[in-house]
Amino acid sequence: MIREKPVVSDIAELYRHNGQTVTLRGWVYHLRSSGKVRFLVLRDGTGLAQAVLVKGNLPEEDFQEFERLTLESSVALTGLVKAEPRAPGGYELEATGLTPIHIAQDYPISPKEHGVAFLMDRRHLWLRSPRQQAILRVRDEVCRACRDFFHDRGFVLVDTPILTPTACEGTTSLFETDYLDRGKAYLSQSGQLYLEAAAMALGRVYCFGPTFRAEKSKTRRHLTEFWMVEAEAAFYTLEDVMELAESLVRTVVLRVLEHQEARLHLLERDIAPLAAVAEPFPRLSYAQALEHLKEHGKEMAWGDDLGGDEETVISQLFPRPVLVHRYPQEAKAFYMEPDPEDPRLALCVDMLAPEGYGEIVGGSQRIADLDTLLARIREHHLPEEPLEWYLDLRRYGSVPHGGFGMGIERLVAWICGLHHVRETIPFPRLLDRIYP
Ligand code: 4AD
Ligand code: MG
Numbered sequence: 001m002i003r004e005k006p007v008v009s010d011i012a013e014l015y016r017h018n019g020q021t022v023t024l025r026g027w028v029y030h031l032r033s034s035g036k037v038r039f040l041v042l043r044d045g046t047g048l049a050q051a052v053l054v055k056g057n058l059p060e061e062d063f064q065e066f067e068r069l070t071l072e073s074s075v076a077l078t079g080l081v082k083a084e085p086r087a088p089g090g091y092e093l094e095a096t097g098l099t100p101i102h103i104a105q106d107y108p109i110s111p112k113e114h115g116v117a118f119l120m121d122r123r124h125l126w127l128r129s130p131r132q133q134a135i136l137r138v139r140d141e142v143c144r145a146c147r148d149f150f151h152d153r154g155f156v157l158v159d160t161p162i163l164t165p166t167a168c169e170g171t172t173s174l175f176e177t178d179y180l181d182r183g184k185a186y187l188s189q190s191g192q193l194y195l196e197a198a199a200m201a202l203g204r205v206y207c208f209g210p211t212f213r214a215e216k217s218k219t220r221r222h223l224t225e226f227w228m229v230e231a232e233a234a235f236y237t238l239e240d241v242m243e244l245a246e247s248l249v250r251t252v253v254l255r256v257l258e259h260q261e262a263r264l265h266l267l268e269r270d271i272a273p274l275a276a277v278a279e280p281f282p283r284l285s286y287a288q289a290l291e292h293l294k295e296h297g298k299e300m301a302w303g304d305d306l307g308g309d310e311e312t313v314i315s316q317l318f319p320r321p322v323l324v325h326r327y328p329q330e331a332k333a334f335y336m337e338p339d340p341e342d343p344r345l346a347l348c349v350d351m352l353a354p355e356g357y358g359e360i361v362g363g364s365q366r367i368a369d370l371d372t373l374l375a376r377i378r379e380h381h382l383p384e385e386p387l388e389w390y391l392d393l394r395r396y397g398s399v400p401h402g403g404f405g406m407g408i409e410r411l412v413a414w415i416c417g418l419h420h421v422r423e424t425i426p427f428p429r430l431l432d433r434i435y436p
Pocket of ligand 1: 192221360408
């Protein structure tokens with residue numbers, strides 16, 4: 001007898017097939033027996049669906065196969081789709097066929113509580129859990145929203161190199177490698193310097209890629225490999241940079257709320273602090289930030305950068321992200337334009353996410369004048385020769401320009417309400433971890 005092969009469906013698409021027979025393929029999420037009825041909850045990455053196996057409704061040998069199944073075994077399941085409001089996803093399968101693909105060994109991760117180290121060692125399996133899937137889908141939405149944001153505003157994607165001859169963000173966090181027989185190279189700490197060159201060619205540009213910092217700090221905000229989206233535009237002032245960064249964060253967060261609210265619910269994320277991005281973000285000068293810190297018992301010397309603790313305090317004072325601008329030059333990177341009103345200050349901005357999350361964006365207007373830039377490079381003891389090309393940008397039609405970088409993991413951690421950035425990237429690289 002020739003039987004027509006049932007259509008293969010994603011679980012998320014079951015609603016399209018109500019009353020039809022379909023095949024689902026995936027992994028066993030839950031098993032239960034009750035008298036002559038067997039229940040199998042299947043996951044396929046798009047959702048969860050329950051199948052009901054009733055003796056007699058499917059070939060006896062298929063029915064017997066159920067007894068061999070273990071958690072995370074892979075199977076193909078065929079059955080009739082029925083609307084069932086009580087079932088996860090709203091649809092259920094009346095099974096007419098069950099084919100195991102692979103019977104899993106004893107799966108090490110159970111719904112009971114495991115320690116983070118145990119789970120991180122099994123990160124390759126932990127990714128299968130509903131929470132981790134939800135986080136990765138939010139991350140995917142965030143990345144696409146960033147790309148769309150820049151595309152919609154006429155920014156051109158420019159891929160900047162990962163192997164570089166110099167530091168961008170200070171020499172203490174450089175990953176060093178041998179570059180064939182040409183000496184040392186460093187993994188990129190930021191695409192910014194190259195983006196500045198591209199901005200002089202294309203006007204408005206952005207890059208989006210992996211970024212490396214040999215951070216000696218073991219904090220909930222630091223990875224050694226993270227993803228940064230960076231924008232750079234010719235003729236942008238600090239004011240333009242702040243507006244663009246604010247607009248990016250607002251657009252991305254609102255888009256996640258629009259498209260991924262169900263994932264945020266699964267993560268038990270309170271939506272209210274995210275929805276608050278719709279209103280303008282408060283702006284504070286560095287000097288005002290110091291006053292706030294003093295009021296809250298965190299006195300700081302003028303000239304120091306805000307550390308994690310200080311950022312936490314400031315970011316708890318406001319219900320939405322805050323822009324802290326005009327830090328002292330000495331606290332920041334070499335390329336920042338001095339404030340003409342007070343040259344001790346840099347025309348720079350950090351955006352701090354609320355609820356104690358701290359810095360998610362760092363940016364500035366860049367030094368446009370050749371001599372000022374040269375002086376800075378020398379003060380920072382940076383080698384001039386590998387930066388000659390960067391100096392050229394100040395020799396041939398230099399213009400005011402600026403941009404910023406946003407850390408994807410820090411933004412995702414805040415959006416998902418996670419304590420630590422390690423769960424926001426599929427395979428985190430940390431001070432003490434490079435496995436799996
Ligand atoms: O403030 P940063 O160091 O700025 C730059 O690299 C500039 N060159 C960007 C630019 O203007 N084009 O880094 C920018 C952002 C931070 O605000 C933070 O969100 C993230 O990158 N970030 C990290 N995220 C995770 N782990 C780390 N070790 C990070 N270091 C920075
Ligand atoms: Mg910074």
